[in-house]
Amino acid sequence: MAQCGACTVHLGDTAVRSCQLPVSAVGKEAITTIEGLSAKGDHPVQKAWLEHDVAQCGYCQAGQIMSAASLLKSNPKPTDADIDAAMSGNICRCGTYLRIKEAIKSASTNNG
Amino acid sequence: MKTTKTTYNRRSFLKASMLAGGGMMLSVSWLSSAKAADKLEALNVPGQWVELNGYIQITPDNVIRLLCPNPEFGQNVMTSLPMMLAEELDADWKNVVVEMGPHDNTKLGPQFTGGSNSVRMYWKPLREAGAAARQMLCEAAAQTWNVPVGEVAAKAGVLSHSSGKSAKYGEMATKAATVAVPKGMKLKSPKDFTIVRNSKKNVEGLKVITGKPLFGLDYRADGMLIAMIQHPPAFGMKLKSFDASQTLKMPGIKDVFSLKLYEDGFVQGGFDTRTFNDLLVVVGKSTWEVMNARKKLLVQWEPTGDSKDTMAGRDGKREVTIPGGLESTSAQLEKMQEMAKKPAQLLRKDGDPETAFKNAAQIIERTYNAPFLAHNTMEPMNFFAHVTDDKAVFVGPLQAPGWVEPTLSKVLNLPADKIEIQMTRMGGGFGRRAYAHYMTEAALISKKVKAPIKLIYTREDDMTYGIYRPMYTATYRAALDANKNLIGFHVKGGGIPEHPVHANRFPAGAVDNYLAEGWEIPSNITIGAFRAPRSNFNAAAEQSFLDEVAEAMGKDPIELRLELLKRAKENPVGKNNEYDPDRYAGVLTLVRDKSNWNKGGNEKYHRGVAAYFCHNSYAAHVVDMVTRDGQPYVERVFSVIDCGIVVNPDSAKNMVQGAVVDGIGNAFYGALTHKNGAPEQSNFHNYRLIRHNEAPKQIDVHFVENDIDPTGLGEPPFPPVFGAVANALYKTTGKRQYNQPFKADPEKRI
Known part of the structure; x- marks a missing residue:
């Protein structure tokens, strides 16, 4: 498992695959899921996702967003190569990769 | 949807842990997020919906609910189909909420998502339903105001009369529901569209990005x-x-x-x-x-x-024998090579292909192979x-x-x-x-x-227990005379368990002497439709072959296609040609212009072109390849589609970009192989899907502008990607591609 990235959540600020994370490994770190990223879907990454109307089927997008949010937390101004490196564990079968990259760049800019 | 409180799943685990206060600092706001700004949940007052027809319901306080008849799998029909309803209803899109309709073929039509048919098959019925509901609202206003119905105007959800009277749709909904449903409504001319052809965001976008339980x-x-x-x-x-x-x-x-x-x-x-x-x-x-x-x-x-x-057939039922045995890819390939030598079923013949090939100064013959493909939907x-x-x-x-x-x-x-x-x-x-x-x-x-x-089904169940894209092969032959004119064309295609040949498609109709044949080998491996069935193979093989033929003829590959299409238009060969040569040529000339084909400024790229017609639409791509880290990489793509009226342009663009990425991925990596009956791939570690770092940096999408009723979009852009990638690979590596997947180790290619 841990092949597709759709189940990505945050352990602290780090993106992890929940399908491969035993509860024993959580310790005292906070877990954030897509439902907890923001109260109203207004995290900069979520807003950028809407602005670029990224989703097709949408199944992978929660994981994509969590990976992107974690990336921007540690690297607020990622290059294309940084984005590729951070996001290549998240498969999108519909092929929305270009819009995901655009959205991450928008979120990065809007983050100041 | 209901959520059980007794079983721990990923979502409820977090909630339960939070309630138990198990020392975990949860930033998740599971309960409050359920109240995310969702118009329908916020505004829904059960029992207050007035149904004007199967698709349209309105509340007295002016919320319009549109039911999407067709299931949504990412092609965005939940937005585009309601847009068609709202257009003729003259609704204010801001006041519209959309829900997936239940299965009800009586009220909601065929409800079939597939064959790139959703927009095409609902184009008329949904606009008629919208127009009828609008007329009913006008009638209700006319009765209420005691004015002739012809004097009532409807615009953006508001009814009005020159006397100054006006009402929101909601105010007239209850009365409108008592009006007889009008028939034979006149529909808008495309020039009057205010919603269709104007990009609207995915109506489920917010739910998707907040992780609502949609699936x-x-x-x-x-x-x-x-x-x-x-x-x-x-x-x-x-x-x-x-x-x-x-x-x-x-x-x-x-x-x-x-x-x-x-x-x-x-x-x-x-x-x-x-x-x-x-x-x-x-x-x-x-x-x-x-x-x-x-x-x-x-x-x-x-x-x-x-x-x-026992299968249903045209004449009642028929028995089909499913062969036993444990099949392996290598043995299947050998069997296909044997079958390819035997006489096959004649699918179409124009002129005298035998004589044309006998008299040819040069014959180009190439065979293309492609493996089974697993659909690999993200949700098993x-x-x-x-x-x-x-x-x-x-x-x-x-x-x-x-x-x-x-x-x-x-x-x-x-x-x-x-x-x-x-x-x-x-x-x-x-x-x-x-x-x-x-x-x-x-x-x-x-x-x-x-x-x-x-x-x-687990991922492994899903992949190894599939209904795959069949395994295909096709041998193409072209006969050239001494002046390098194309005088004969022959395709003989086969597959396990079905052949891929579309006998009446280009270049049928453009070559005097034409022969199409097919053969099949039964199998116990289950197969079914996979994004653009058969076309997804044909466009790879045929479009690679035409590239090679153009080279042998000393012609530019776009020019050769345009010459053949000119012939097919002016003096078509044979009958039943499925395509419109003008529209086919249209996507090629536009992609030539948009990509600056054969013009300066593109020297860093190895360029491949392909075009294809399927599901009533036309698509052409120019793929620009570079070598990156020693590997061929598609950096840029120009795509042109003619699918008639584009209902939701930005979303349509997304679909085409996705089809291009999907095409590159499957062309490079897609393969489901068998050994002794067992699939050799089971998850994404050994079934490669394209990932972020391999997606092009740029995919420019252009739609041919016309007022033709809309046709398919989910499938048509997909098949020609394979051919364009193959042709760009030839320019990059000097080697023609005959066996998919193109990026597999040579010994792993089928």
Whole structure:
């Protein structure tokens, strides 16, 4: 498992695959899921996702967003190569990769 | 959708942990996020909806609810179909909420997602429904105001009269519902569109990005059990016997049993395809428990031998023999090579191809091979079923509820009106979910255990238990005379278990002497529709071949195609040519212009072009390849599509970009191979899908602008990507591509 990235959540600020994370490994770190990223879907990454109307089927997008949010937390101004490196564990079968990259760049800019 | 509070799943685990205060600092706001700004949930007042027709409901306080008839699998029909309704209704899009309609073919039409048909088949009915509802609202206003109906105007959700009277749609809804439904409505001219052709955001966008439970796998119901099937390790095998004693000792396990999906003699429709008929089922309380317990099964499998299926046919029913045996890719290839030498079924013949080839100064002959492909939808197959003595309720992802309902009715012995199907958003479809055998399986399991159940396929089940794109081969031959004119064209295509040839498509109609033939080899490996069936192979093979023919003729590949299309238009050869040469040429000339083909400024790229017609639309791509880290990489793509009127342009652009990425991925990596009947790939570690770092940096999408009624878009952009990638690879590496997938190690290519 841990092949597709759709189940990505945050352990602290780090993106992890929940399908491969035993509860024993959580310790005292906070877990954030897509439902907890923001109260109203207004995290900069979520807003950028809407602005670029990224989703097709949408199944992978929660994981994509969590990976992107974690990336921007540690690297607020990622290059294309940084984005590729951070996001290549998240498969999108519909092929929305270009819009995901655009959205991450928008979120990065809007983050100041 | 209901959420159980008794079973821990990923979502409820976090909630329960938070309530227990288990020392975990949760930033998750699971409860409050349920109140996310969702217009429908915020505004819904049950019982207040006034139904004007099957698709349109309005509240007196002016919220308009539009039901999307077709299941959503990412092609964005939940936005584009309601846009068509709202256009003729003259609704204010801001006041519109959209819901997926239930399965109801009487009220909501065919409800079939597939064949790039949703927008095409609903283009007229939905606009008529919108126009009729608008007329009913105008009539209600006319009666209320005591003015002639012809004097009532409707615009953006407001009715008005020159006297100064005006009313929102909601105010007139109750009265409008009593007006006779008008017929023969005049529909708008495209120049008057205000919603169609104006990009609208995905109506479920907010739900998607906040992780709302939209998918079948998210669905929960009180008392719901989880079921999984242990399928045979190989095609050509079936269940002989099993020992479940260890499995039954595992925690949470309720039952283990075998059942037959279709009884002997069951007459299968075209979409009743199933991988295995004898099912070994484990039912328990949770996914985890069932997954673990399933591993403890001790099962004996045996060869199926030759078996028979009964299929519905034009003349009642027919018997089809499914061969036994454990098939391997290498042996399949050898068999195909043998079959390719034998006489085949004649599909089309124009002129005298035999003489043309006999007299040719040069013959170019090339053979192309492509493997089975797995759909690999991100959400594996699953379905919820609750079957009781007098009713059956289903919730889950599928493309065509109307096709499986008769099957459910037969196997459950329930009339169709006792079968309720609610379609969830699909985590991908690509044709796979047109074959809803997993739903029939869920039905029988629920009936057997007398409980609501959800049948879940794991990723591995999904990939190894598939209904694959067939394995194909085709040999193309071109005859050139001494002046390098194309005087003959021959395609002989075959496949396991179906041939791919579209005999009446380009270049049929453009060559005097033309021959198309097909042959098939039966197999026990199950196959079905995969995004642009057959076309997804033909466009790879034929468009690579034409590139090679153009080179041999000393012609630019776009120029050769345009010359042939000119011939097909001015003096078409034969009958039944499926394509419109003008529209075909249109996408080629536009992609030539947009990409600056053969012009300066593109020296860093190795360029490949391809075009194809399928599902009533036309698509052309120019693929710009570079070598990056020693590997061919598609950096930039120009795409041109002619699908008539584009209902939702930005979303359509997204679809085309996705099709390009999907095409590159499948061309480079896609392959499902077998050894002794067993699929050799089971998850994404050995079935490569394209990833972020391999997607092009730029995909420019252009639509041909015209006022032709809209045609397909989900499939047409996909097939020619394969050909354009193959042709760009030739320019990059100097080697022609004959075997897919292109990026596999040579020994792993089929």
